[in-house]
């Protein structure tokens with residue numbers, strides 16, 4: 182079967198056509214690595230100069246590990262009052278920011294848990310102080326979508342109101358983090374207290390409507406089915422079509438299974454690269470596809486051959502490190518890996534909050 186069925190799909194992708202869900206399953210299951218690489222590169226090159234990619238140095242600063250969501254794939258959280266639970270104060274956060282700036286970093290992602298005592302106004306005050314202290318020398322992702330949803334609920338404000346208050350305090354970006362697999366079957370199995378998928382997208386819409394920037398993320402390698410992964414991509418693409426193509430990027434990384442209740446084994450790099458390629462081809466309305474140095478180290482640079490155009494060089498992230506990620510500060514060694522693959526690598530500044538005009542329309546050919 183495969184070759185006869187794959188050939189017309191491949192021809193349509195090369196001609197600028199849009200991949201269907203069934204075709205994505207077909208390609209992922211049957212296409213060779215070489216074909217996936219070629220098609221993902223063809224889509225990538227509609228958005229970006231061939232064989233060029235961008236990077237920056239950043240830290241994920243975990244301001245608290247207190248969380249009441251109890252996801253079974255998480256090795257990071259502590260319940261309120263549990264041994265090891267912490268909440269960093271402003272000075273401690275600034276010390277962490279200064280460390281990443283000292284490494285040449287320009288971006289911080291603040292990522293914690295569902296802390297039951299924090300309110301929207303606490304975050305607004307914090308982000309206002311950080312913006313006042315660092316100005317444009319630092320860009321930061323204030324929260325993940327999942328954290329915003331929780332803090333809005335405990336603060337008894339709508340997502341729109343919460344996003345507006347944070348924006349007015351000086352926040353510019355929230356990330357799509359906390360998404361893992363956006364399928365309610367997956368969520369019921371592993372994190373029933375976190376959110377429902379429809380609610381997640383309601384929060385994403387409120388963030389974009391408030392004029393904040395946001396991103397899309399995905400994590401693979403739990404026990405999700407191919408169908409659940411495809412539901413994630415399909416719903417994301419439909420959201421992006423319906424919201425002025427407002428999400429700036431898509432980042433996929435791999436689940437780290439160590440010290441978690443769920444356990445399991447790590448996804449091999451070969452599987453990660455194939456999924457990255459499917460994501461690049463399928464998400465033809467998202468400009469930037471990013472590969473994960475955080476969970477794949479220098480192997481992530483292979484992702485540039487599978488449709489990725491950008492990556493972070495992380496200096497810290499307790500969430501993934503607790504579950505087995507190892508972070509290297511030997512940035513040149515990692516960059517050399519990409520250069521050896523034939524890519525010119527450019528340091529990037531922050532993206533504009535909205536970049537829909539850069540997206541070519543998929544044809545219906």
Ligand code: SF4
Pocket residue numbers: 248249250251252255256257258293294295327359372375
């Ligand atoms: S993954 Fe996030 S929301 Fe889930 S338990 Fe860990 S910190 Fe909490």
